[in-house]
Amino acid sequence: MRITVVAVGKLKERFWADACAEYLKRLGAYAKVGVVEVADVDPGRAGGVDAARAKEGDAILAALPAGAHVVLMAIEGRQRSSEALSRRIDDLALSGTSDIAFVIGGSDGVSRAVYDRADETLSFGPITLPHNLARVVLLEQVYRAFKISRGEPYHK
Template sequence: MKYTVIAVGKLKERFWKDACAEYLKRLGGYAKVEVREVADIDPARAGGVDASRNREGASILSSIPDRAHVILLAIEGRERSSEEFSRCLDQLALGGDSDIVFIIGGSDGVSDAVRARANETLSFGRITMPHNLARVVLLEQVYRAIKISRGEPYHK
């Protein structure tokens, strides 16, 4: 399996970078995982929120491989337990989808074109969380899903 996380914005603080690096290291033994950062666009410089979302969206769309199954992280998306998420990833793999892309949009969301490209949406609940934290939670949940799928213990 190959997992790609496309995230708007760069991790600036060391603690976010360290947390992501830890899960990327753990995932390395199980799957190919790549994080692609696309530039966040300041709405004031882009001509408004819609313009910045569209420019970010164009960068996101150009980073998605053609045959990838795309899962957009969105507050209104489908909530899944860790076990359900693990089964979802297993079903995608069994169905021949070996290239999974997760999208974490910018602070103003994503463009309509990105929403249209997504095969499904996933929510970590109705809470609002910083995009940096969403990236860490996503990587942790992918790692947890793989461990569940393999029947391996997960260090708590």
């Protein structure tokens, strides 16, 4: 299985990058996992929020692997427990899906085109997370999902 995280913006602080690197290293035992960072666009320079979202959206869509099952991280998305996320990833794999792409948009959200491309939306709940932290949490939850799926200790 291949998992791609497409995220708007770069991890500027070392502690975010180190946390992501740790989970990417751990995930290497279970799947091929990569992160693609697309540039965040300043609305002031792009002609407004909608124009910035559109430019970021084009970059997100271009970064998605062809044929991937796309999961958009969105506050209004479906909430799943760690066990349910594990089952969902297993179900996708059993149905023949070999590529899953998770999308973390920018601070102003994502374009309509990205919503339209998404196969499903996932939420960490009604809380607001900084995008850097959302990336760490996502990678941790995907790692936890693989551990749960294989009955390995970690998730309690």
